[in-house]
Amino acid sequence: MALCRRFVQSGAHLVKLRLHDASSRCSSLAGKLEHNSRHMSDLARPNGANRAFLVDTLALVRRLESQDVPSKQAEAITHAIIAVLNVSLESLSHSCVSKEEMxxxxxxxxxxxxxxxxxVNSAQxxxxxxxxxxxxxxxxxxxxxxxxxxxxIKGSQVPPFEFILNVALDTSWLLIVRFLNRE
Incomplete structure (x- = not known):
């Protein structure tokens, strides 16, 4: 709310400087507008969605008018501020997550x-x-x-050392025979 207040004050001061000449040319219709027809901003947006904030547009318009801003311009500034606030809050609401969703x-x-x-446990x-x-x-x-x-080995009735020696000799004879067959 303080940020909105500072934004409105700085915006009003800037508008006052730029529109000082235009305010002197305003018609008498601006003075005839009924301030009673302006109310605190509604809780419903034009599209039916609820707002998360409440802005006293009448007080904002009157404050701008007290700083010599014409009534129509004060209303336009207020409308622009509300529109920016709506868009900002809507984009903020899209980027935030509720506690339940989290x-x-x-x-x-x-x-x-x-x-x-x-x-993983079942695979292991x-x-x-x-x-x-x-x-x-x-x-x-x-x-x-x-x-x-x-x-x-037991069935051959040959002691193990002799068996190994016989196997080695048989293997060497096979190698010699194969070598001779190649030539």
């Missing part, structure tokens, strides 16, 4: 975060289960291969 937004974000955490559990399953499968395969190898 709380609703926070609740939605928290809900989405909870869902995301649950999805599923991945761990798959890894455990693969690990146990590999362990079983290794144990079965080891037991087969042990039975093969």
């Amino acid at each position: 709380q609703k937004s926070v609740m939605i974000q928290e809900s989405n975060l909870s869902k995301f955490k649950a999805e 559990v599923a991945r761990e289960m798959i890894q455990e399953s693969n690990l146990s499968k590999f362990q079983n395969e290794i144990q079965s291969d080891l037991s087969k190898f042990q039975t093969d």
